[in-house]
Amino acid sequence: LAKEPLPPEALPRDVVLYQFEACPFCNKVKVFFGRDFAEFFTLVSDTGVILLALPAFLDYYDIPYKVVEVNPLSKKEIKWSEYQKVPIVMIDGEQLNDSSVIIDKLAHKVLSKKIAESTLEDEETKWRRYLEKISVKYAGAAAMYFVSKNLKKKYNITDERAALYEAAETWVDALDGREFLGGSKPNLADLAVFGVLRPIRYLRSGKDMVEHTRIGEWYASMERAVGEPSRIK
Ligand code: GSH
Incomplete structure (x- = not known):
């Protein structure tokens, strides 16, 4: 089944989420990556349901994304970052801090662009x-x-x-x-x-x-x- 083509600049090529397993802010972002049921509701109430399409969208377009578990004590996985909280998301080398910013930007980069660029029936x-x-x-x-x-x-x-x-x-x-x-x-x-x-x-x-x-x-x-x-x- 051939996938509907998208303009290549609309697609992030590389998405990495740095998180603690038990951080509420991270869980808010994780919903994007389609992991859990409970988190699904956080997203529905926080950001509107259309954003739920994102993990399905990333999978459909084979956009790779990675989740890095950060050690809450040593935080050695984010030593490179000036901002020392999680979640942090890297999209094509661009660093996004703060769960709200992340959700906003991801939605814009991936979904809204698709929505904006396609003349929706x-x-x-x-x-x-x-x-x-x-x-x-x-x-x-x-x-x-x-x-x-x-x-x-x-x-x-x-x-x-x-x-x-x-x-x-x-x-x-x-x-x-x-x-x-x-x-x-x-x-x-x-x-x-x-x-x-x-x-x-x-x-x-x-x-x-x-x-x-x-x-x-x-x-x-x-x-x-x-x-x-x-x-x-
Ligand atoms: N406003 C931030 C967001 O929404 O992402 C808050 C993030 C936050 O406070 N994360 C906590 C953290 O990284 C974990 S739940 N704490 C480590 C620290 O403050 O050193």
Whole structure:
């Protein structure tokens, strides 16, 4: 499957994140790299859901990114830096300090450029708006789920699942028989929805979603199209 070409200057070639495993600011940035479910919600509330497309986007375009675990005591991995806090992100040799700055710049460098440079079809815009709505709704529902779990009110799960299933079915309806919303290749809306769902796909909620809705086929196509994570181990 040939990937949609992007202007080469729009793509970072080399992305490195320096972090502590347990730093809340780092975790905010890690969401970008598609690691964890809980962090997904931080990003939804902090920066808007469209940014969730980024890890899927980096993987789709095979942009390599590296995560460097910094020793919190010696900090020897960031000895070269004047700024001595984490997270730090290097993009093509440019150093970004502070989680908010990082998220902002990454979003601009990668996503906004793509958005700005492509003349988005109406449909794609419409779907990105829709995604913002449902993700906020679902994130809210899931946050409720964690709260209610603590309170042992497990029956609240139903509503959360219903919201997720409904969103999945609506998405499949929109595909209208096409492999991707973008047709034979994923467009940014496909990548954004995939970016949102990927962190939960193999958790209970994601498995349930694939089992109980028609989204599985599109999801599998997206997995094939996006390919292996470009994160360097
Ligand atoms: N405003 C910064 C951000 O949002 O990135 C704060 C970053 C921050 O305080 N990081 C902590 C750190 O690096 C770890 S959670 N502390 C080490 C130190 O201050 O020496």
